[in-house]
Amino acid sequence: MKKISNYINGEFQAPQARKYLDLYNPAKGEVYAAVPDSEEADMEHAIAAAKAAFPAWSKTSKEERHRIMMAISERIEANLDALALAESIDSGKPLWLAKAVDIPRAASNFRFFATAAMQFSSESHEMKGQAINYTLRHPLGVVGCISPWNLPLYLFTWKIAPALAVGNTVVAKPSEVTPMTAFLLSKICQEAGLPAGVLNIVHGLGHKTGAVLSTHPDVKAVSFTGSTKIGREIAKVAAPLFKKVSLEMGGKNPNIIFADCNFEKMLDTTLRSSFANQGQICLCGSRVFVEASIYEKFRAAFVEKTKQLRVGNPLEDSSRVGAVVSKAHYEKILSYIEIAKSEGGTILAGGNAVQPDGLNGWFIEPTIIEGLSNDCRANQDEIFGPVVSIMPFQSEEEVLGYANGSKYGLSATLWTENLSRAHRMATEIESGIVWVNTWLLRDLRTPFGGMKDSGVGREGGLEAFRFFTEAKNVCIHYGGR
Ligand code: NAD
Numbered sequence: 001m002k003k004i005s006n007y008i009n010g011e012f013q014a015p016q017a018r019k020y021l022d023l024y025n026p027a028k029g030e031v032y033a034a035v036p037d038s039e040e041a042d043m044e045h046a047i048a049a050a051k052a053a054f055p056a057w058s059k060t061s062k063e064e065r066h067r068i069m070m071a072i073s074e075r076i077e078a079n080l081d082a083l084a085l086a087e088s089i090d091s092g093k094p095l096w097l098a099k100a101v102d103i104p105r106a107a108s109n110f111r112f113f114a115t116a117a118m119q120f121s122s123e124s125h126e127m128k129g130q131a132i133n134y135t136l137r138h139p140l141g142v143v144g145c146i147s148p149w150n151l152p153l154y155l156f157t158w159k160i161a162p163a164l165a166v167g168n169t170v171v172a173k174p175s176e177v178t179p180m181t182a183f184l185l186s187k188i189c190q191e192a193g194l195p196a197g198v199l200n201i202v203h204g205l206g207h208k209t210g211a212v213l214s215t216h217p218d219v220k221a222v223s224f225t226g227s228t229k230i231g232r233e234i235a236k237v238a239a240p241l242f243k244k245v246s247l248e249m250g251g252k253n254p255n256i257i258f259a260d261c262n263f264e265k266m267l268d269t270t271l272r273s274s275f276a277n278q279g280q281i282c283l284c285g286s287r288v289f290v291e292a293s294i295y296e297k298f299r300a301a302f303v304e305k306t307k308q309l310r311v312g313n314p315l316e317d318s319s320r321v322g323a324v325v326s327k328a329h330y331e332k333i334l335s336y337i338e339i340a341k342s343e344g345g346t347i348l349a350g351g352n353a354v355q356p357d358g359l360n361g362w363f364i365e366p367t368i369i370e371g372l373s374n375d376c377r378a379n380q381d382e383i384f385g386p387v388v389s390i391m392p393f394q395s396e397e398e399v400l401g402y403a404n405g406s407k408y409g410l411s412a413t414l415w416t417e418n419l420s421r422a423h424r425m426a427t428e429i430e431s432g433i434v435w436v437n438t439w440l441l442r443d444l445r446t447p448f449g450g451m452k453d454s455g456v457g458r459e460g461g462l463e464a465f466r467f468f469t470e471a472k473n474v475c476i477h478y479g480g481r
Contacts, residue, residue, distance in 0.1 A: 007200060027363075051218050063118075093280075109444070117165035131475055155225050159172070163468045251454050252379070274288070274366070330364065337387060340376075349367060368390060369389045412434050
């Protein structure tokens with residue numbers, strides 16, 4: 001059976017205690033590889049390697065860092081098929097999706113931040129006749145990057161690339177549920193000539209490995225994407241140590257559909273924003289609010305299209321919905337379908353576990369529920385599966401109350417052709433991202449992150465560079481005495 005290795009100080013290493021965890025193929029429900037169950041000692045070793053590599057990497061020219069990161073990006077592209085296959089087997093997501101989205105985006109992350117760092121400049125502030133201030137931006141040192149299982153290589157590289165580009169060294173902890181492409185990335189980094197210790201990848205359980213990053217004195221910042229529960233734990237331990245912390249967490253995003261929308265475009269996109277990646281995207285719109293005058297029309301069309309989505313073998317092109325990531329997650333999603341029923345919800349489509357194409361894995365039909373109030377558990381808790389709730393509304397004011405009636409504030413989607421309303425609503429909605437007449441369209445220069453329990457801090461573009469650097473003001477007095 002294939003055994004994944006840690007990548008520490010430029011070398012592939014077995015965990016010191018030689019302990020491993022089972023790695024599952026969610027489509028088959030079977031163990032197919034082993035991932036290190038690393039201990040604190042492995043993390044200590046990785047942090048020491050990153051610390052030793054920092055002086056040289058932070059002084060490496062921007063051009064050289066750019067060259068190496070572009071080489072990594074090109075190798076990710078050259079290995080598109082192999083990486084996409086690995087991602088699909090590891091996570092249950094359709095292979096075509098990994099090929100079209102996850103892996104190309106991982107290559108873009110390296111390319112984007114490598115290039116952006118070449119343009120990253122600091123400010124100066126003149127005090128006429130007296131002094132000039134200028135801002136220096138220093139890399140922090142060793143930083144920790146912790147990522148979740150839903151977009152494994154995509155989010156892993158989204159954190160690592162900006163950190164490296166501005167001269168930090170990194171200890172990264174991918175999800176133990178989907179570690180395979182992070183392991184393949186370590187090979188790519190080695191081949192691309194990334195110096196030893198600049199990026200270290202330690203596999204294992206969050207509370208044993210990731211937690212070390214939040215408390216270790218040599219780790220200056222932690223960039224985390226994952227659940228609100230774990231984000232809170234990290235904040236609790238990292239805050240008294242004055243570490244910089246960026247937390248990208250859960251969501252329960254509203255998808256707001258007004259009667260004046262472009263119906264066909266909205267319907268196609270709503271299918272994706274509801275069920276793409278089995279609903280396991282933090283930005284999926286799981287609370288669907290529809291203006292009452294088109295509610296019946298929408299319900300009929302949405303149910304019909306949803307029933308046509310083929311749940312099947314992730315490796316087949318015709319499968320629109322693959323497997324959910326793990327048995328525990330599968331059980332959680334199914335339990336929420338039961339909760340929704342007990343809260344008065346009616347299942348309009350799906351609602352069941354299925355075993356398509358002779359596979360014995362963790363598949364759930366795309367599920368639409370109606371009849372729930374916005375404040376019930378099924379509409380307030382993050383289910384993070386192929387399950388959406390549809391609800392009618394009468395007025396802008398009413399739907400704004402529903403949209404903001406959540407502890408989360410990650411993203412929102414608005415469907416309307418009324419320009420004034422779009423601007424008005426976009427201002428009022430409490431979320432880090434508002435999409436109007438689109439979904440998941442991302443310009444990597446824009447700030448990315450959540451409000452309320454969805455996040456602290458912003459990633460993307462210059463925001464990421466600001467997070468991964470420390471600003472220092474230098475004030476030079478040149479006036480008279
Ligand atoms: P999770 O919080 O369980 O785990 C995320 C990562 O944290 C994993 O690598 C895990 O091993 C690690 N971890 C666990 N305990 C830790 C600890 N005590 N200290 C440090 N690290 C620890 O999340 P998940 O189940 O892997 O991912 C799903 C969640 O991620 C959902 O809530 C989803 O909304 C969220 N998410 C958010 C975004 C965003 O950009 N806001 C993007 C993707 C996913």
